[in-house]
Amino acid sequence: MARPTMEDVAARAGVSRALVSLVMRGSPKVSAARRAAVLAAAAELGYSPHAMARSLASRTSHVLGVMVSDLHNPFWAEVVDGLDLYARGAGFELVINTGGREPGRERQALASLASFRPAGIALLGPVVPTPAIDAAAGEGPLVLVSRSSRSSAVDTVNDDGRTGSALAVDHLVSLGHREIVHIDGGNGSQSTPRRTGYRVAMDRHGLAPRVVRGEYTEAAGAAAIRALKEPFTAVIAANDLNAVGVLSALTELGLRVPEDVSVVGYDNTWLAALRHISLTTIDQPRHEMGRLAAEALITRVRGETASAARLVVRPSLVVRATTAPPRVSPDNR
Structure with missing residues:
Protein backbone atom coordinates (compact mmCIF):
# COMPACT_ATOMS: atom_id res chain seq x y z
CA MET A 1 0.00 0.00 0.00
CA ALA A 2 1.13 3.57 -0.71
CA ARG A 3 2.24 5.65 2.26
CA PRO A 4 -0.72 7.81 3.41
CA THR A 5 -0.25 11.49 2.67
CA MET A 6 -1.33 14.74 4.28
CA GLU A 7 -3.98 15.04 1.57
CA ASP A 8 -5.40 11.64 2.59
CA VAL A 9 -5.64 12.79 6.21
CA ALA A 10 -7.33 16.03 5.14
CA ALA A 11 -9.91 14.13 3.07
CA ARG A 12 -10.64 11.68 5.92
CA ALA A 13 -11.03 14.50 8.48
CA GLY A 14 -12.98 16.76 6.11
CA VAL A 15 -10.56 19.66 6.48
CA SER A 16 -7.97 21.41 4.32
CA ARG A 17 -4.39 20.22 3.84
CA ALA A 18 -3.19 23.48 5.34
CA LEU A 19 -5.05 22.76 8.56
CA VAL A 20 -3.55 19.26 8.74
CA SER A 21 -0.12 20.85 8.33
CA LEU A 22 -0.84 23.21 11.23
CA VAL A 23 -1.85 20.27 13.44
CA MET A 24 1.26 18.29 12.57
CA ARG A 25 3.45 21.29 13.43
CA GLY A 26 1.69 21.67 16.78
CA SER A 27 0.30 25.10 15.96
CA PRO A 28 -1.88 26.69 18.70
CA LYS A 29 -4.08 28.28 16.01
CA VAL A 30 -6.19 25.08 15.61
CA SER A 31 -9.30 24.45 17.71
CA ALA A 32 -9.37 21.43 20.00
CA ALA A 33 -12.20 19.81 18.02
CA ARG A 34 -10.48 20.09 14.65
CA ARG A 35 -7.15 18.98 16.15
CA ALA A 36 -8.84 15.87 17.54
CA ALA A 37 -10.47 15.13 14.17
CA VAL A 38 -7.17 15.41 12.31
CA LEU A 39 -5.26 13.26 14.80
CA ALA A 40 -8.00 10.62 14.71
CA ALA A 41 -7.88 10.52 10.90
CA ALA A 42 -4.09 10.27 10.97
CA ALA A 43 -4.27 7.36 13.42
CA GLU A 44 -6.84 5.54 11.31
CA LEU A 45 -4.71 5.88 8.18
CA GLY A 46 -1.42 5.15 9.91
CA TYR A 47 -0.03 8.53 8.86
CA SER A 48 3.06 10.07 10.44
CA PRO A 49 4.79 13.28 9.30
CA HIS A 50 7.78 12.72 7.04
CA ALA A 51 10.87 14.37 8.53
CA MET A 52 12.35 15.35 5.18
CA ALA A 53 9.08 16.81 3.94
CA ARG A 54 8.68 18.85 7.13
CA SER A 55 12.20 20.21 6.68
CA LEU A 56 11.63 21.26 3.08
CA ALA A 57 8.25 22.79 3.81
CA GLY A 161 45.70 8.55 20.55
CA ARG A 162 49.31 9.22 21.50
CA THR A 163 48.47 8.84 25.18
CA GLY A 164 46.38 5.74 24.50
CA SER A 165 49.18 3.89 22.71
CA ALA A 166 51.66 4.95 25.39
CA LEU A 167 49.37 3.47 28.06
CA ALA A 168 49.44 0.15 26.20
CA VAL A 169 53.24 0.18 25.90
CA ASP A 170 53.73 1.16 29.55
CA HIS A 171 51.42 -1.63 30.70
CA LEU A 172 53.26 -4.28 28.70
CA VAL A 173 56.69 -3.01 29.78
CA SER A 174 55.57 -3.09 33.42
CA LEU A 175 54.83 -6.80 32.94
CA GLY A 176 58.35 -7.36 31.58
CA HIS A 177 57.76 -7.32 27.82
CA ARG A 178 60.43 -5.93 25.50
CA GLU A 179 59.52 -7.47 22.11
CA ILE A 180 56.36 -5.44 21.53
CA VAL A 181 54.83 -5.19 18.04
CA HIS A 182 52.28 -2.60 16.96
CA ILE A 183 49.83 -3.38 14.15
CA ASP A 184 48.67 0.03 12.96
CA GLY A 185 45.47 1.21 11.29
CA GLY A 186 47.09 1.98 7.93
CA ASN A 187 45.44 5.03 6.37
CA GLY A 188 42.54 4.84 8.81
CA SER A 189 41.48 7.68 11.07
CA GLN A 190 43.74 8.32 14.08
CA SER A 191 46.26 5.69 12.97
CA THR A 192 49.06 8.30 12.87
CA PRO A 193 48.80 9.60 16.46
CA ARG A 194 48.50 6.06 17.83
CA ARG A 195 51.54 4.96 15.84
CA THR A 196 53.45 8.02 17.03
CA GLY A 197 52.49 7.37 20.64
CA TYR A 198 53.72 3.80 20.36
CA ARG A 199 57.07 4.85 18.87
CA VAL A 200 57.66 7.57 21.45
CA ALA A 201 56.81 5.25 24.35
CA MET A 202 59.05 2.47 23.05
CA ASP A 203 61.92 4.96 22.66
CA ARG A 204 61.32 6.23 26.20
CA HIS A 205 61.77 2.68 27.49
CA GLY A 206 64.87 2.13 25.35
CA LEU A 207 63.10 -0.43 23.15
CA ALA A 208 63.12 -0.84 19.38
CA PRO A 209 59.69 -0.14 17.82
CA ARG A 210 58.28 -2.60 15.30
CA VAL A 211 55.28 -1.37 13.33
CA VAL A 212 53.38 -3.68 11.00
CA ARG A 213 51.11 -2.12 8.38
CA GLY A 214 47.47 -3.00 8.96
CA GLU A 215 43.87 -1.80 8.92
CA TYR A 216 41.06 -1.52 11.44
CA THR A 217 39.76 -4.96 10.52
CA GLU A 218 39.83 -8.51 11.86
CA ALA A 219 41.36 -9.83 8.63
CA ALA A 220 44.22 -7.32 8.79
CA GLY A 221 45.06 -8.35 12.33
CA ALA A 222 45.27 -12.01 11.39
CA ALA A 223 47.32 -11.29 8.26
CA ALA A 224 49.81 -9.18 10.21
CA ILE A 225 50.47 -11.97 12.71
CA ARG A 226 50.99 -14.55 9.97
CA ALA A 227 53.52 -12.22 8.30
CA LEU A 228 55.68 -11.69 11.40
CA LYS A 229 59.01 -13.51 11.26
CA GLU A 230 61.03 -12.15 14.18
CA PRO A 231 60.34 -13.03 17.85
CA PHE A 232 57.71 -11.08 19.77
CA THR A 233 56.01 -11.47 23.13
CA ALA A 234 53.29 -8.82 22.89
CA VAL A 235 51.06 -7.15 20.29
CA ILE A 236 49.30 -3.80 20.41
CA ALA A 237 46.50 -4.05 17.86
CA ALA A 238 45.01 -1.18 15.85
CA ASN A 239 41.63 -1.62 17.53
CA ASP A 240 39.50 -4.31 19.21
CA LEU A 241 38.31 -5.75 15.89
CA ASN A 242 41.91 -6.00 14.72
CA ALA A 243 42.82 -7.66 18.02
CA VAL A 244 40.22 -10.38 17.47
CA GLY A 245 41.99 -11.25 14.22
CA VAL A 246 45.30 -11.32 16.13
CA LEU A 247 43.86 -13.73 18.69
CA SER A 248 42.54 -16.00 15.95
CA ALA A 249 45.86 -16.13 14.09
CA LEU A 250 47.84 -16.79 17.26
CA THR A 251 45.58 -19.76 18.01
CA GLU A 252 46.14 -21.09 14.49
CA LEU A 253 49.90 -20.88 15.08
CA GLY A 254 49.63 -22.83 18.32
CA LEU A 255 50.45 -19.83 20.53
CA ARG A 256 48.57 -19.28 23.79
CA VAL A 257 47.27 -15.92 25.01
CA PRO A 258 48.54 -14.60 27.37
CA GLU A 259 50.99 -17.42 28.22
CA ASP A 260 52.99 -17.09 24.98
CA VAL A 261 51.84 -13.72 23.65
CA SER A 262 50.05 -10.79 25.30
CA VAL A 263 47.54 -8.77 23.25
CA VAL A 264 46.18 -5.27 23.78
CA GLY A 265 43.31 -3.80 21.73
CA TYR A 266 41.98 -0.27 21.38
CA ASP A 267 38.43 1.12 21.87
CA ASN A 268 36.99 -1.06 24.69
CA THR A 269 33.89 -2.00 22.71
CA TRP A 270 31.39 -4.60 23.95
CA LEU A 271 33.37 -7.11 21.90
CA ALA A 272 36.40 -6.72 24.19
CA ALA A 273 34.30 -7.36 27.28
CA LEU A 274 32.89 -10.70 26.09
CA ARG A 275 33.91 -13.33 28.64
CA HIS A 276 35.54 -15.69 26.15
CA ILE A 277 37.58 -12.81 24.69
CA SER A 278 38.25 -10.69 27.80
CA LEU A 279 40.58 -8.37 25.93
CA THR A 280 42.92 -5.94 27.64
CA THR A 281 42.32 -2.71 25.73
CA ILE A 282 42.46 1.07 25.68
CA ASP A 283 39.12 2.65 26.47
CA GLN A 284 37.74 5.46 24.35
CA PRO A 285 34.56 6.86 25.96
CA ARG A 314 41.32 11.07 27.52
CA PRO A 315 41.72 7.30 27.00
CA SER A 316 42.34 4.84 29.82
CA LEU A 317 43.71 1.32 30.20
CA VAL A 318 41.32 -1.57 30.90
CA VAL A 319 43.19 -4.70 32.00
CA ARG A 320 41.56 -8.05 31.33
CA ALA A 321 42.79 -11.57 30.58
CA THR A 322 44.92 -11.18 27.43
CA THR A 323 48.03 -9.69 29.07
CA ALA A 324 50.52 -11.30 31.48
CA PRO A 325 54.30 -11.40 32.09
CA PRO A 326 56.24 -12.98 29.22
CA ARG A 327 57.87 -16.37 29.36
CA VAL A 328 61.59 -16.46 30.14
CA SER A 329 62.47 -16.80 26.45
CA PRO A 330 60.90 -14.33 23.97
CA ASP A 331 61.53 -16.72 21.07
CA ASN A 332 57.91 -17.76 20.57
CA ARG A 333 58.14 -18.24 16.85
Whole structure:
Protein backbone atom coordinates (compact mmCIF):
# COMPACT_ATOMS: atom_id res chain seq x y z
CA MET A 1 0.00 0.00 0.00
CA ALA A 2 1.13 3.57 -0.71
CA ARG A 3 2.24 5.65 2.26
CA PRO A 4 -0.72 7.81 3.41
CA THR A 5 -0.25 11.49 2.67
CA MET A 6 -1.33 14.74 4.28
CA GLU A 7 -3.98 15.04 1.57
CA ASP A 8 -5.40 11.64 2.59
CA VAL A 9 -5.64 12.79 6.21
CA ALA A 10 -7.33 16.03 5.14
CA ALA A 11 -9.91 14.13 3.07
CA ARG A 12 -10.64 11.68 5.92
CA ALA A 13 -11.03 14.50 8.48
CA GLY A 14 -12.98 16.76 6.11
CA VAL A 15 -10.56 19.66 6.48
CA SER A 16 -7.97 21.41 4.32
CA ARG A 17 -4.39 20.22 3.84
CA ALA A 18 -3.19 23.48 5.34
CA LEU A 19 -5.05 22.76 8.56
CA VAL A 20 -3.55 19.26 8.74
CA SER A 21 -0.12 20.85 8.33
CA LEU A 22 -0.84 23.21 11.23
CA VAL A 23 -1.85 20.27 13.44
CA MET A 24 1.26 18.29 12.57
CA ARG A 25 3.45 21.29 13.43
CA GLY A 26 1.69 21.67 16.78
CA SER A 27 0.30 25.10 15.96
CA PRO A 28 -1.88 26.69 18.70
CA LYS A 29 -4.08 28.28 16.01
CA VAL A 30 -6.19 25.08 15.61
CA SER A 31 -9.30 24.45 17.71
CA ALA A 32 -9.37 21.43 20.00
CA ALA A 33 -12.20 19.81 18.02
CA ARG A 34 -10.48 20.09 14.65
CA ARG A 35 -7.15 18.98 16.15
CA ALA A 36 -8.84 15.87 17.54
CA ALA A 37 -10.47 15.13 14.17
CA VAL A 38 -7.17 15.41 12.31
CA LEU A 39 -5.26 13.26 14.80
CA ALA A 40 -8.00 10.62 14.71
CA ALA A 41 -7.88 10.52 10.90
CA ALA A 42 -4.09 10.27 10.97
CA ALA A 43 -4.27 7.36 13.42
CA GLU A 44 -6.84 5.54 11.31
CA LEU A 45 -4.71 5.88 8.18
CA GLY A 46 -1.42 5.15 9.91
CA TYR A 47 -0.03 8.53 8.86
CA SER A 48 3.06 10.07 10.44
CA PRO A 49 4.79 13.28 9.30
CA HIS A 50 7.78 12.72 7.04
CA ALA A 51 10.87 14.37 8.53
CA MET A 52 12.35 15.35 5.18
CA ALA A 53 9.08 16.81 3.94
CA ARG A 54 8.68 18.85 7.13
CA SER A 55 12.20 20.21 6.68
CA LEU A 56 11.63 21.26 3.08
CA ALA A 57 8.25 22.79 3.81
CA SER A 58 9.38 24.80 6.82
CA ARG A 59 12.93 25.48 5.55
CA THR A 60 14.07 24.54 9.05
CA SER A 61 15.56 21.07 9.34
CA HIS A 62 15.59 19.03 12.51
CA VAL A 63 17.51 16.23 10.85
CA LEU A 64 21.21 15.50 11.34
CA GLY A 65 23.07 13.44 8.75
CA VAL A 66 25.55 10.84 10.03
CA MET A 67 28.06 9.01 7.85
CA VAL A 68 29.64 5.99 9.55
CA SER A 69 32.95 4.83 8.09
CA ASP A 70 32.52 1.15 8.96
CA LEU A 71 29.23 -0.47 9.98
CA HIS A 72 31.11 -3.66 10.89
CA ASN A 73 33.01 -1.97 13.72
CA PRO A 74 31.03 -1.98 16.99
CA PHE A 75 32.91 1.13 18.13
CA TRP A 76 30.87 3.28 15.77
CA ALA A 77 27.57 1.81 16.89
CA GLU A 78 28.33 2.96 20.43
CA VAL A 79 29.36 6.43 19.22
CA VAL A 80 26.06 6.68 17.33
CA ASP A 81 24.18 5.69 20.50
CA GLY A 82 25.64 8.68 22.32
CA LEU A 83 25.03 11.00 19.39
CA ASP A 84 21.44 9.85 18.96
CA LEU A 85 20.59 10.19 22.65
CA TYR A 86 21.72 13.81 22.79
CA ALA A 87 20.20 14.68 19.40
CA ARG A 88 16.77 13.29 20.28
CA GLY A 89 16.84 15.16 23.58
CA ALA A 90 17.44 18.35 21.61
CA GLY A 91 14.62 17.63 19.17
CA PHE A 92 16.67 16.29 16.26
CA GLU A 93 16.46 13.04 14.28
CA LEU A 94 19.29 11.14 12.56
CA VAL A 95 19.68 9.93 8.99
CA ILE A 96 22.55 7.44 8.77
CA ASN A 97 24.55 6.00 5.86
CA THR A 98 28.04 4.57 5.30
CA GLY A 99 30.98 4.93 2.96
CA GLY A 100 32.45 1.51 3.72
CA ARG A 101 35.95 2.92 4.43
CA GLU A 102 36.36 3.76 0.71
CA PRO A 103 37.05 7.40 -0.31
CA GLY A 104 34.95 7.16 -3.48
CA ARG A 105 31.96 5.68 -1.71
CA GLU A 106 32.30 8.21 1.10
CA ARG A 107 32.12 11.07 -1.40
CA GLN A 108 28.85 9.62 -2.69
CA ALA A 109 27.55 9.04 0.83
CA LEU A 110 28.36 12.61 1.82
CA ALA A 111 26.59 13.95 -1.27
CA SER A 112 23.59 11.77 -0.49
CA LEU A 113 23.34 13.13 3.03
CA ALA A 114 23.64 16.69 1.77
CA SER A 115 20.72 16.08 -0.62
CA PHE A 116 18.43 15.69 2.40
CA ARG A 117 19.31 19.26 3.40
CA PRO A 118 20.08 18.30 7.01
CA ALA A 119 20.69 20.89 9.70
CA GLY A 120 24.23 19.49 10.04
CA ILE A 121 26.39 16.47 9.28
CA ALA A 122 28.57 14.24 11.48
CA LEU A 123 31.30 12.16 9.83
CA LEU A 124 32.49 9.26 11.95
CA GLY A 125 36.03 8.11 11.12
CA PRO A 126 35.94 9.34 7.50
CA VAL A 127 38.67 8.57 4.97
CA VAL A 128 37.22 10.91 2.34
CA PRO A 129 39.78 13.52 1.14
CA THR A 130 40.03 16.80 3.06
CA PRO A 131 38.78 19.00 0.15
CA ALA A 132 35.47 17.11 0.13
CA ILE A 133 35.08 17.67 3.87
CA ASP A 134 35.87 21.38 3.56
CA ALA A 135 33.39 21.71 0.70
CA ALA A 136 30.65 20.07 2.76
CA ALA A 137 31.46 22.33 5.71
CA GLY A 138 30.95 25.30 3.41
CA GLU A 139 27.33 24.20 2.96
CA GLY A 140 26.46 23.79 6.65
CA PRO A 141 27.63 22.71 10.12
CA LEU A 142 29.90 19.66 10.13
CA VAL A 143 31.67 17.69 12.87
CA LEU A 144 34.34 14.99 12.55
CA VAL A 145 34.76 12.16 15.04
CA SER A 146 38.16 10.43 15.15
CA ARG A 147 39.69 12.70 12.55
CA SER A 148 41.45 16.05 12.80
CA SER A 149 40.86 19.20 10.75
CA ARG A 150 42.47 22.62 10.47
CA SER A 151 39.35 24.24 9.10
CA SER A 152 37.65 26.82 11.32
CA ALA A 153 34.34 25.65 9.86
CA VAL A 154 34.75 22.06 11.09
CA ASP A 155 34.38 20.82 14.68
CA THR A 156 36.30 17.73 15.80
CA VAL A 157 36.03 15.11 18.55
CA ASN A 158 39.02 12.83 19.13
CA ASP A 159 40.64 10.77 21.79
CA ASP A 160 44.29 11.37 22.68
CA GLY A 161 45.70 8.55 20.55
CA ARG A 162 49.31 9.22 21.50
CA THR A 163 48.47 8.84 25.18
CA GLY A 164 46.38 5.74 24.50
CA SER A 165 49.18 3.89 22.71
CA ALA A 166 51.66 4.95 25.39
CA LEU A 167 49.37 3.47 28.06
CA ALA A 168 49.44 0.15 26.20
CA VAL A 169 53.24 0.18 25.90
CA ASP A 170 53.73 1.16 29.55
CA HIS A 171 51.42 -1.63 30.70
CA LEU A 172 53.26 -4.28 28.70
CA VAL A 173 56.69 -3.01 29.78
CA SER A 174 55.57 -3.09 33.42
CA LEU A 175 54.83 -6.80 32.94
CA GLY A 176 58.35 -7.36 31.58
CA HIS A 177 57.76 -7.32 27.82
CA ARG A 178 60.43 -5.93 25.50
CA GLU A 179 59.52 -7.47 22.11
CA ILE A 180 56.36 -5.44 21.53
CA VAL A 181 54.83 -5.19 18.04
CA HIS A 182 52.28 -2.60 16.96
CA ILE A 183 49.83 -3.38 14.15
CA ASP A 184 48.67 0.03 12.96
CA GLY A 185 45.47 1.21 11.29
CA GLY A 186 47.09 1.98 7.93
CA ASN A 187 45.44 5.03 6.37
CA GLY A 188 42.54 4.84 8.81
CA SER A 189 41.48 7.68 11.07
CA GLN A 190 43.74 8.32 14.08
CA SER A 191 46.26 5.69 12.97
CA THR A 192 49.06 8.30 12.87
CA PRO A 193 48.80 9.60 16.46
CA ARG A 194 48.50 6.06 17.83
CA ARG A 195 51.54 4.96 15.84
CA THR A 196 53.45 8.02 17.03
CA GLY A 197 52.49 7.37 20.64
CA TYR A 198 53.72 3.80 20.36
CA ARG A 199 57.07 4.85 18.87
CA VAL A 200 57.66 7.57 21.45
CA ALA A 201 56.81 5.25 24.35
CA MET A 202 59.05 2.47 23.05
CA ASP A 203 61.92 4.96 22.66
CA ARG A 204 61.32 6.23 26.20
CA HIS A 205 61.77 2.68 27.49
CA GLY A 206 64.87 2.13 25.35
CA LEU A 207 63.10 -0.43 23.15
CA ALA A 208 63.12 -0.84 19.38
CA PRO A 209 59.69 -0.14 17.82
CA ARG A 210 58.28 -2.60 15.30
CA VAL A 211 55.28 -1.37 13.33
CA VAL A 212 53.38 -3.68 11.00
CA ARG A 213 51.11 -2.12 8.38
CA GLY A 214 47.47 -3.00 8.96
CA GLU A 215 43.87 -1.80 8.92
CA TYR A 216 41.06 -1.52 11.44
CA THR A 217 39.76 -4.96 10.52
CA GLU A 218 39.83 -8.51 11.86
CA ALA A 219 41.36 -9.83 8.63
CA ALA A 220 44.22 -7.32 8.79
CA GLY A 221 45.06 -8.35 12.33
CA ALA A 222 45.27 -12.01 11.39
CA ALA A 223 47.32 -11.29 8.26
CA ALA A 224 49.81 -9.18 10.21
CA ILE A 225 50.47 -11.97 12.71
CA ARG A 226 50.99 -14.55 9.97
CA ALA A 227 53.52 -12.22 8.30
CA LEU A 228 55.68 -11.69 11.40
CA LYS A 229 59.01 -13.51 11.26
CA GLU A 230 61.03 -12.15 14.18
CA PRO A 231 60.34 -13.03 17.85
CA PHE A 232 57.71 -11.08 19.77
CA THR A 233 56.01 -11.47 23.13
CA ALA A 234 53.29 -8.82 22.89
CA VAL A 235 51.06 -7.15 20.29
CA ILE A 236 49.30 -3.80 20.41
CA ALA A 237 46.50 -4.05 17.86
CA ALA A 238 45.01 -1.18 15.85
CA ASN A 239 41.63 -1.62 17.53
CA ASP A 240 39.50 -4.31 19.21
CA LEU A 241 38.31 -5.75 15.89
CA ASN A 242 41.91 -6.00 14.72
CA ALA A 243 42.82 -7.66 18.02
CA VAL A 244 40.22 -10.38 17.47
CA GLY A 245 41.99 -11.25 14.22
CA VAL A 246 45.30 -11.32 16.13
CA LEU A 247 43.86 -13.73 18.69
CA SER A 248 42.54 -16.00 15.95
CA ALA A 249 45.86 -16.13 14.09
CA LEU A 250 47.84 -16.79 17.26
CA THR A 251 45.58 -19.76 18.01
CA GLU A 252 46.14 -21.09 14.49
CA LEU A 253 49.90 -20.88 15.08
CA GLY A 254 49.63 -22.83 18.32
CA LEU A 255 50.45 -19.83 20.53
CA ARG A 256 48.57 -19.28 23.79
CA VAL A 257 47.27 -15.92 25.01
CA PRO A 258 48.54 -14.60 27.37
CA GLU A 259 50.99 -17.42 28.22
CA ASP A 260 52.99 -17.09 24.98
CA VAL A 261 51.84 -13.72 23.65
CA SER A 262 50.05 -10.79 25.30
CA VAL A 263 47.54 -8.77 23.25
CA VAL A 264 46.18 -5.27 23.78
CA GLY A 265 43.31 -3.80 21.73
CA TYR A 266 41.98 -0.27 21.38
CA ASP A 267 38.43 1.12 21.87
CA ASN A 268 36.99 -1.06 24.69
CA THR A 269 33.89 -2.00 22.71
CA TRP A 270 31.39 -4.60 23.95
CA LEU A 271 33.37 -7.11 21.90
CA ALA A 272 36.40 -6.72 24.19
CA ALA A 273 34.30 -7.36 27.28
CA LEU A 274 32.89 -10.70 26.09
CA ARG A 275 33.91 -13.33 28.64
CA HIS A 276 35.54 -15.69 26.15
CA ILE A 277 37.58 -12.81 24.69
CA SER A 278 38.25 -10.69 27.80
CA LEU A 279 40.58 -8.37 25.93
CA THR A 280 42.92 -5.94 27.64
CA THR A 281 42.32 -2.71 25.73
CA ILE A 282 42.46 1.07 25.68
CA ASP A 283 39.12 2.65 26.47
CA GLN A 284 37.74 5.46 24.35
CA PRO A 285 34.56 6.86 25.96
CA ARG A 286 32.38 6.07 22.96
CA HIS A 287 29.05 7.43 24.21
CA GLU A 288 30.75 10.58 25.45
CA MET A 289 32.37 11.14 22.06
CA GLY A 290 28.99 10.79 20.37
CA ARG A 291 27.40 13.19 22.84
CA LEU A 292 30.14 15.77 22.34
CA ALA A 293 29.79 15.49 18.56
CA ALA A 294 26.04 16.06 18.70
CA GLU A 295 26.43 18.94 21.12
CA ALA A 296 29.04 20.66 18.94
CA LEU A 297 26.91 20.19 15.83
CA ILE A 298 23.67 21.44 17.35
CA THR A 299 25.47 24.42 18.90
CA ARG A 300 26.59 25.37 15.38
CA VAL A 301 23.11 24.75 13.96
CA ARG A 302 21.61 27.13 16.50
CA GLY A 303 24.21 29.79 15.72
CA GLU A 304 25.52 29.83 19.27
CA THR A 305 29.20 29.70 18.21
CA ALA A 306 31.36 30.55 15.21
CA SER A 307 34.64 29.12 16.47
CA ALA A 308 35.82 25.58 15.84
CA ALA A 309 35.50 23.10 18.71
CA ARG A 310 38.57 20.90 19.18
CA LEU A 311 37.35 18.36 21.72
CA VAL A 312 39.74 15.70 23.02
CA VAL A 313 38.77 12.92 25.42
CA ARG A 314 41.32 11.07 27.52
CA PRO A 315 41.72 7.30 27.00
CA SER A 316 42.34 4.84 29.82
CA LEU A 317 43.71 1.32 30.20
CA VAL A 318 41.32 -1.57 30.90
CA VAL A 319 43.19 -4.70 32.00
CA ARG A 320 41.56 -8.05 31.33
CA ALA A 321 42.79 -11.57 30.58
CA THR A 322 44.92 -11.18 27.43
CA THR A 323 48.03 -9.69 29.07
CA ALA A 324 50.52 -11.30 31.48
CA PRO A 325 54.30 -11.40 32.09
CA PRO A 326 56.24 -12.98 29.22
CA ARG A 327 57.87 -16.37 29.36
CA VAL A 328 61.59 -16.46 30.14
CA SER A 329 62.47 -16.80 26.45
CA PRO A 330 60.90 -14.33 23.97
CA ASP A 331 61.53 -16.72 21.07
CA ASN A 332 57.91 -17.76 20.57
CA ARG A 333 58.14 -18.24 16.85
